[in-house]
Amino acid sequence: MIQEMSQRSRDILRLVVETYMTTGEPVGSRLLSKKLENRLSPASIRNTMADLEDAGLLYAPHTSAGRLPTETGLRLFVDGLLQVGDLTGEERTSIETRCAASGTGFQEVLTQATAVLSGLSGHAGLVVAPKVDAPLRHVEFVPVAPGRALVVLVSESGQVENRMLDMPMGMTGSALAEAGQFLSQRLAGRTMAEARDEILHELTARRAEVDQLAAGIVEAGLAIWGGEPGRGTLIVRNSASLLDDVSALADLERIRDLMEELENTEEMLRLIELTQGSEGVRIFIGSENTLFRRAGCSLIVAPLQNQQQRIVGAIGVIGPTRMNYARVVPMVDFTAQVVGRLLG
Template identity: 60%
Template sequence: MIQELNERSRQIFRTIVESYLETGEPVGSRTLAQRLGIALSPASIRNVMQDLEHAGLLYSPHASAGRMPTQAGLRIFVDSFLELGNLTEDERRSIEAYGAAAGKSVEELLTEATKQLSGLSQCAGLVVAPKTDKALSHVEFVYLGPGRALAVLVSEDGSVENRIVEVPAGLTPSALQEASNYMSARLGGRTMAEGRSRILREIDERRAELDLLAAKVVEAGLATWAGDEERNMLIVSGRARLLDDLTALADLERVRQLFDDLESKRDVLQLMELAQDADGVRIFIGSENKLFSLSGSSLIVAPFRRKDERIVGMIGVIAPTRVNYGRVVPMVDYTARMIGRLMT
């Protein structure tokens, strides 16, 4: 569509969008005449604006107001006119600083990265990555009462995770200890994902040296951990920044709905799919991404890769649609590259 516009229309369209991204306000013909710096009357400018509106690139929020870009107009601007800025040295140092301290876990690194990105961009920072499966040291089942036990997984780094599992009625302490010893022997030094299939295969082929009750405890424990629906880690920082420019109650309600969706991790898998398909920074404006369509927000994301070049997650920002894309895109890109250098 942009190829069909003449140079004058392109210049007016670009100026309107740049002014809107800067102020958030509709742009009128008199303001445009001053900003363009070319010999065009307000009447001539209004004619061009009307043509751009008929093309679906602009709209007028009120009868007497100026024009603002539609979602389609913003998309064309981002694809055809966006000029990316350069990070300042201070911005580079801020992004690099989060990974400077040794001994941080992956989750701590990613949390710090989203905080830095949120602060620099003045948007909400977001990262999605698979939870890291840690090598286990041992497993223990603790009896809690009839039909219930606590599965305790201790990782080699000393971290502990607990889950309550349902166990057979009539379970004896010896069967519980047998299940604990069996899983510790097969999972020690391995992740749950690495050991799970082997254990289930042994039980299925009846090669496991377990009595019936112990085998059921093991199966219950494995099912509980494999059934974890939150295998993707989602970290969001600076959510309050999305509320800064809101004035209408309807806008506030839409952003609250977005917060609820993020809290429940709804459609997080879709975000991971976006990362897998991305070669660099991707920009989704409004309804182009289902998760953010109701809130009227934009999603600017980039994948990060391990040293073997496999994409393992994505980081970015949730921003108002009128965000300064030219400034934020380089921040997201540099942060994703920085994370990639720290991933093993």
């Protein structure tokens, strides 16, 4: 459609969108006449804006107001008129340094990446990843408090996942060490799902040989790891920023509904499906994504690919439809690349 538009129509649509992104206010013909490189009278601009309105690209929120872009107009701008900027050297260094400082743990890297994106963009940062049952190399139980232990799982790729586990009072260090050794020997090179039934069967068959406390810890760990098939990682940072553009009670209710849905892991895990087959950043404006249909927000999202080029999650930014796409797109893209390298 963009190819069918006159240069004047393109220029006016671009200026309306860019001005709206800056001010959030309807854009009038007099303001546009001052910004256009090829000066046009307000009357000529109004005629062109009327044509764009007839085409469903602009709309008038009030009878005497200027014009705002529709979702279709924003989509046309993003697909055909958006000039994506680039990150500064300082921004790139900040992203790389802060993500690398998080350590090697899967959860820690994702948490820090979300904070980085949120801080740089000024909008809500989001990371989502499915539950990954990866082949394991090592399992260790570390006592942290009476009745509590930290379970450290190290995958063959080097990713580290930590879980907290309740355990019987009076658990000895030797029993924890035996439980870790027992699991490590049987899980090496296999996923928890692949080895779970075999481990439980062996515990039953060798009950007399295995320390009862250690056996109890092994069974408790398997119950936790094997009992959450739909559990994934969902991190939303600075969701309160979505309230910044709210001007009416109805808008507030829509944003509140969205913030509740952002806590719905099953709903958010569908974001990963949106990135399938995509090598770069994707932009979803307003109702193009069912999750944001009522809230009128946009999502800029990129797949997270590890060094084996396997998609292990998605990372992005949620903000108002008037957010600065040109600035946020390269931010999401570069952060996804950095996180992918860190995930191994």
